[in-house]
Amino acid sequence: MYTATTAVKGATKTETEGSRTKQKEYQLIKLKNTWCCVENEEEIGKTWNEDKMIISQAKIGETITESGVSWTVKTPIYFCYKVIETQNLLDPNNMTLLYGHVSDPQEVEVYKKKIQKRLVVMDITVEKLYGSKIRKYFEANNIIYKILALETMEETKSMELVLTILEEVHKFGIDRRTEPIIAIGGGVCLDIVGLAASLYRRRTPYIRVPTTLLSYVDASVGAKNGVNFCNCKNKLGSYTPPAATFLDRSFIKTIPRRHISNGLGEILKMALMKHRGLFELLESHGKYLLDTKFQSRNGLASHGDAALTTTRLAIQTMLEELAPNLWEDDLERLVDFGHVISPELEMKVLPALMHGEAVNIDMALMTYVSYESGLITAEEKNRTIQCMITLELPVWHKDCNLPLIKKALGERFKHSGGKLRLPLPTGLGSAEIFNDVNEETMKRAFEKWTEECQELAT
Ligand SMILES: NC(=O)c1ccc[n+]([C@@H]2O[C@H](COP(=O)([O-])OP(=O)(O)OC[C@H]3O[C@@H](n4cnc5c(N)ncnc54)[C@H](O)[C@@H]3O)[C@@H](O)[C@H]2O)c1
Structure with a gap:
């Protein structure tokens, strides 16, 4: 034969x-x-x-x-989406919000000749702060628009809100090809709208405008969306990237200080996993970034343009990890650092911890797992924890106990092909995926973490 x-x-x-x-x-x-x-x-x-x-x-x-x-x-499925930095997004002369997602200038001219419609879904707090500016923007550009202001919070991140949006989209009526739904808000709002858009007529283009630091550097950048289901975080969702994300840092100035720390948690994740320079930036300029809410364009002489450099590096490193693995076919993902235990912790204590805070508590514990596994030195461990404290992030939580850790590890094991794939730092700004961390190491790490970090908990 x-x-x-x-x-x-x-x-x-x-x-x-x-x-x-x-x-x-x-x-x-x-x-x-x-x-x-x-x-x-x-x-x-x-x-x-x-x-x-x-x-x-x-x-x-x-x-x-x-x-x-x-x-x-x-059949290969091809997606192309843009992530665009802009200033004064809501200035009526800035056409980015309307046409920034279109690549061909001739196509833009064709659209401008037609009456355009836009459905805008906004977080209710964002609507209170920026609603009148947004209305003026659409009116100045003769756009038929509808603003749907919703209470988009972790507690309401559910299919009910997705259906509310879908009913409004249906009633308002949009040209599916040329009139993208616009989402303006934090990560919760962007995730809910993304899922609604992925369902409407099987896929309708949408635009993301992040208004929190966390959504600016993380929730806006990739393809994922989702809602919570059966008390499980992001259990329903899809991989549907937006047509474009428009980044305007000025929205961040109105978020509370705690929310800046929350976003810094996700930036620190990218720094610890793959960029020592970004880690050092956070070490030296973290407090300044918190104090200035990422608003300074030129900064103090000693800080350079720390806000711009930090956000750019965070997005660039994130895109590097996401673009080749948009559908997460490869389960060995460094961006999962901080997301091993945190989904269970965040849902258990909801609304006590914000997403980036829960992620940081997970990262702090995993820093000890790394240390106990001999992957990082005591100095590297201490610098990591100290940086977290500078960024005003929680490093320990009483509900992150051994039974919860065991449950979370069991979940990850189930969902990653019967292997526990733990991204762990191997230095400051370098990491690898490990699948041989045993229960004994985890227990030792947990005990040392509790001994050293419990008293630092805020
Ligand atoms: N899709 C992804 O890849 C991805 C990645 C990371 C996080 N997420 C999701 O993002 C969510 C967390 O996002 P978040 O931290 O932005 O929280 P969030 O969306 O709940 O926003 C936090 C709070 O900030 C308020 N707010 C938003 N913008 C504001 C502004 N400019 N000024 C004043 N207040 C403002 C909101 O009203 C809200 O109360 C989580 O549900 C998480 O699962 C998704």
Whole structure:
């Protein structure tokens, strides 16, 4: 018995003599509005004019056995989305909010000639602060708009709010191709709107405008959205990136100081995992960033443009990790640092801890796991915890106890293919994924963490 494989431009054939199994892989071409399978290169050349056809990247495999035929569809799904820094997003002369997601300037001119409609979903606090400016923006640009102000909080992050949004989208009526839904708010608002948009007519484009630091550097950047379900964090959701994210740091000036720390937690995650320079920036300028709420454009001489550099590095490092793994097919993800125990902790004590705070408590514990595993030195551990304190982040929590840790690790184990994949720092700004951390190490780390950090808890 032998297997012969012939690869040609159109199809790949494998015939296994003896077993009577025939396998073929077809290319797909479109000509005159119809797609068809093509078996080989000669057929393409002979039958059709190559200039007039579209060749798809999709392929159909066919396996013929004695018991029947099976087809395998392989089709790459392509997404393109933009993350754009801008200033004065709500200045009526700034066209970013309306057309920043469109790449082709000629297309923009076509849109401008039509009456445009926009449905804007906003966090209710954000609406109180910025609603009148947003209304003026749309009115100055002759846009038909509707603002839907919702109480988007972790406690209300549910399918009910998704359905409320969908009903409004349906009543308002938008051109699905050209009139994206706009979400303006913190991570909760962006996550809920993202899920609603992914469901409406199976996928409707949407825009994210983050207004908290955490959503600016994290929730805005990737493809994920979601809502809580059955008391589990983000249990329902999808991987549907926005058409674009527009970043205007000036929104951050109205968030409370605690929320700045909350966002700094996610920035610190990227620093600890992959960028020592970012970690050192946070060490030296963290307090200044908190005091100035990321508003200084040039900063004090000694701080340079710390706000701009910090946010840019956080986003760039995040995009590097997310872009090649948008659908999280690869489960070995450094961005999961701080997200191993924190989902259970955050939901258990809701609303006592904000997302970035729960993430930080998890990171503090994992810093001790790393130390107990011999991956970082005592000095590196102490500098990490000290930096967290400078950023006014909690480093310990009484509800993060051994039973909760065990439960959370069990959940992660279940959802990552029967392997516990722990991202752990191996230095300041470097990390690896480990799947051999045992119960004994975890217990030792927990005890040392409690001994050293309990009294630092705020
Ligand atoms: N999709 C993702 O990839 C991703 C990544 C990280 C976090 N998240 C999600 O993000 C959520 C946390 O986001 P968050 O920290 O932004 O919390 P949030 O959305 O709850 O906002 C926090 C609070 O800030 C208020 N607020 C928002 N903007 C304001 C402004 N400019 N001025 C004054 N107040 C303002 C809101 O009213 C809210 O009460 C979590 O649900 C988390 O799961 C998602």
